[in-house]
Amino acid sequence: MPEPLEIEFINVYSPTGDGPINRWIIAILGDSEPEIDDTIYHWVHIRDAEVAQRILSENDVSGMFQLCGRRAWTQKMVVDEIRGLWSRFQNAVEHTHTIESLSEVPSPAAVQYSGERRRPNLGPLHDALVACGTDGWRPMTAMRVGLMECIAHSAEQI
DSSP states (O other): OOOOEEEEEOSEEOTTOOSHHHHHHHHHHTTOOOOOOSOEEOOEEHHHHHHHHHHHHHTTOOEEEEEOOSSOEEHHHHHHHHHHHHHHHHHHHHTOOOHHHHSOOOOGGGSOOOSOOOOOOOHHHHHHHHHTTSOOSOOOSOHHHHHHHHHHHHHHHO
16 A cells, blocks of 8 residues: 655645734734744745645655744744834725835845754655646745734734
């Protein structure tokens, strides 16, 4: 019997989830300060994780793989991005945009994390996806887009 496909999903977030990103968003939407620490994450949206799993499964790939995002994110970077996106969202709803609020605000993603990286080994996942005829492990959901989806979902729940 062939080895089964096993994927360890690491730092996967979802608009309907209850992980750290969702808790930070709920805190910010509630005018509270999110609790953060020095843990580094390699975030990836659930949609990208599901696509990779589907491709591997449809191609009868077996083995153990780790799946997470490719870049390191500090919690402060993510929380700052959530704050900026929430502010823009509120300005749009309340028609209170200013020149400054509409100016190109650099994403924390533009800041490279320079600390120690302990990212799981994505090489086997990347190679398996390449063997399936894809470009390999290249998550398509930008962090800003994923965070806006999470913010929109949380805002609907209030």
